[in-house]
Amino acid sequence: MADAATTANPPPPARLSSNVSFTKRRTDDVVNPLDITEVELKRRQGASLTISCAVDGSQMSDKSMATALSFFNSKRGDKFNVIHISDVSKNYLSKHLQPAHLKNYYVDMAHGARVKAEWLCREKEEGRSTCESLTRLAEKHGTDLLVLGSWGRKGEKLDMLGTVSDFSLRQSHCSIVIVRSVGGSGLGGITGGMGPAGGSPGAVVTNRPAKYLFATDGSHAAHLAFTFLLNYLLRPCDSVQVVAVHTSATEGAEEARTTEFYKQYMERRRVNGNVHVRCVDRLTTNIPEGIAEAVTELGCDVLVMGISGYGRKKLGSVSADISTRASCTTIIIKDSWDVKSDRYLSAGIATMTNEVATSAME
16 A cells, blocks of 8 residues: 555656666677567568458458558568458348458459459358357468457447457467557548448558557567568558556666667668657556557557467467557567467566566555
């Protein structure tokens, strides 16, 4: 319990600092861990991505398609899939929500953006949910990035995820993009059109600049997520704000040193953006809230995080909380090799997941 002095003089709010300093030896004297991670990532990932977008005929699916198409790069040989899981038991659905109509609608939408899309439609497997059928189909076709709306035809609710997006986030091996209807106007958009019920799709706009916020804890998973973002998702028109979070119980020296690595990595690649160290006082807030506040303060459209030590049915508490409560589009970049090999059972410096667990016990 806080004492009288603490009550009388409440701790200062979380703060951001872009003037990064550190006390240990300069990063120029050591190998940047991001460079090592980039070599590992490119060796395993290769030059291209397989991007899949899950659709169900909702307006959110239109925005998800536009977002997914904004990541597509034909010059590096990307593949683009449109995934739909049908259910014969739902014989009450309108004609415009039937697979044949949805195929024409979404393939035409991709064609309008000069992208050749493969339509992957499967009936929901007996004994399995739509969620399971979706993730199994995505993995079967080698999906690297699965894009889906936070909610489907039932409508969006803040502070919650729909069943399919929540299941995919927790159990899919591939990285996940959860698209929100609210938030900034970065990434793709749709102009005109009225959804599948309106006939022809609207024009897809994929050149809108996005402002990313990347939250790091200095772990290998965070390094891998950042190198994935810069090498496969970031476009020349986009910018990145890197935020390392520490608590008032620490001085933030390690976080400052980590952000210097990120700053150097960005400068060498001429990425537009900045790095910040954010202090969160656990008496007044928690790590997920601190990250969410940073998204608002820095005016970002998209939040990006990595996952360390996740499993088929386990998700880091910070990643889960942020993905559920974030008001903007969220990208959770997973290291599927982590699941298969259990190489990275713990994160790096001051892991955000451990921080939340410690905070909950106090």
